[in-house]
Amino acid sequence: MTLNAAPTDLTGKICIVTGANGGIGASAAEHFAALGAKVFATDIGPDFTGSAEVTYQPFDLLDPDGLNACVDWINASAPNVLFNNAALFDMGTVLDADLAQYDRLFGLNVRAFYAVMQAAAQSMVDTETQGSIINLASQAGHRGEALVAHYCASKAAVISYTQSAALALAPHKIRVNAISPGVIDTPMWKTVDGLFAKYEGKEPGQKKREVGEAVPLGYMGDPADVARTAVFLASDQSSYITAQTLCVDGGNVLR
Ligand SMILES: NC(=O)c1ccc[n+]([C@@H]2O[C@H](COP(=O)([O-])OP(=O)(O)OC[C@H]3O[C@@H](n4cnc5c(N)ncnc54)[C@H](O)[C@@H]3O)[C@@H](O)[C@H]2O)c1
Numbered sequence: 001m002t003l004n005a006a007p008t009d010l011t012g013k014i015c016i017v018t019g020a021n022g023g024i025g026a027s028a029a030e031h032f033a034a035l036g037a038k039v040f041a042t043d044i045g046p047d048f049t050g051s052a053e054v055t056y057q058p059f060d061l062l063d064p065d066g067l068n069a070c071v072d073w074i075n076a077s078a079p080n081v082l083f084n085n086a087a088l089f090d091m092g093t094v095l096d097a098d099l100a101q102y103d104r105l106f107g108l109n110v111r112a113f114y115a116v117m118q119a120a121a122q123s124m125v126d127t128e129t130q131g132s133i134i135n136l137a138s139q140a141g142h143r144g145e146a147l148v149a150h151y152c153a154s155k156a157a158v159i160s161y162t163q164s165a166a167l168a169l170a171p172h173k174i175r176v177n178a179i180s181p182g183v184i185d186t187p188m189w190k191t192v193d194g195l196f197a198k199y200e201g202k203e204p205g206q207k208k209r210e211v212g213e214a215v216p217l218g219y220m221g222d223p224a225d226v227a228r229t230a231v232f233l234a235s236d237q238s239s240y241i242t243a244q245t246l247c248v249d250g251g252n253v254l255r
Pocket residue numbers: 018019020021022023024025042043044045059060061062063085086087088108136137138139140180181182183184185186187188189
């Protein structure tokens with residue numbers, strides 16, 4: 001019997017991280033870099049707020065020129081790993097979530113997400129790299145919610161594209177998986193908590209506290225909980241896993 005359980009090492013891997021100034025993206029970039037990867041990170045702001053070891057390039061993925069430039073940048077980087085993470089959250093029911101909100105959420109969470117994934121996949125095919133693509137879905141992608149119509153639908157699309165891409169890229173030995181975080185304590189939760197306060201008449205901080213207490217494990221996740229799963233999916237430790245959506249949610253979603 002061959003025991004193949006070497007410690008996780010990302011030395012020699014080139015990792016692209018989008019949304020790298022956010023809670024989960026920043027943690028993933030730091031984890032990848034700490035384990036030896038060369039990390040190329042992007043977000044909308046002018047500067048990267050994390051470690052100096054990470055090479056940073058800003059792009060606005062909702063701007064057509066920004067998205068095109070990002071696609072070129074991905075090609076030039078020739079990644080082994082993509083952490084496809086940038087996204088926006090907003091709320092509304094089917095009666096009040098308008099098409100402007102649809103365009104913003106689908107523009108980033110689906111359209112730009114898809115273009116970024118396609119660019120990384122094409123680069124991996126062209127360079128014959130047996131890479132790993134990691135897409136950020138959400139527990140919201142597994143079940144519609146009355147108040148969260150567009151965001152839930154955008155994350156359901158991420159899960160579906162993950163499966164289609166994994167099957168299409170399997171002959172190239174490129175793996176494509178998604179992570180569905182549950183409730184993770186990041187800057188996004190400032191927006192989420194504020195919106196729930198407005199829609200459900202809650203006190204500021206109340207929704208955040210309630211969702212944390214409702215998790216079967218009893219607390220909100222930390223960005224590092226997601227980053228450690230990303231490290232596993234990026235590494236050769238997960239070499240036989242593709243087309244899956246891993247729920248990192250303390251037990252919130254059973255499927
Ligand atoms: N935090 C959670 O509880 C949670 C739960 C489920 C899924 N997720 C998903 O995890 C991922 C990361 O979430 P997070 O909580 O770290 O969010 P976050 O808001 O902290 O980070 C998202 C990042 O995306 C960037 N971004 C926004 N618009 C952009 C644009 N036009 N161009 C480029 N970048 C842009 C933001 O600047 C931000 O840094 C997202 O895909 C999110 O949907 C988060």
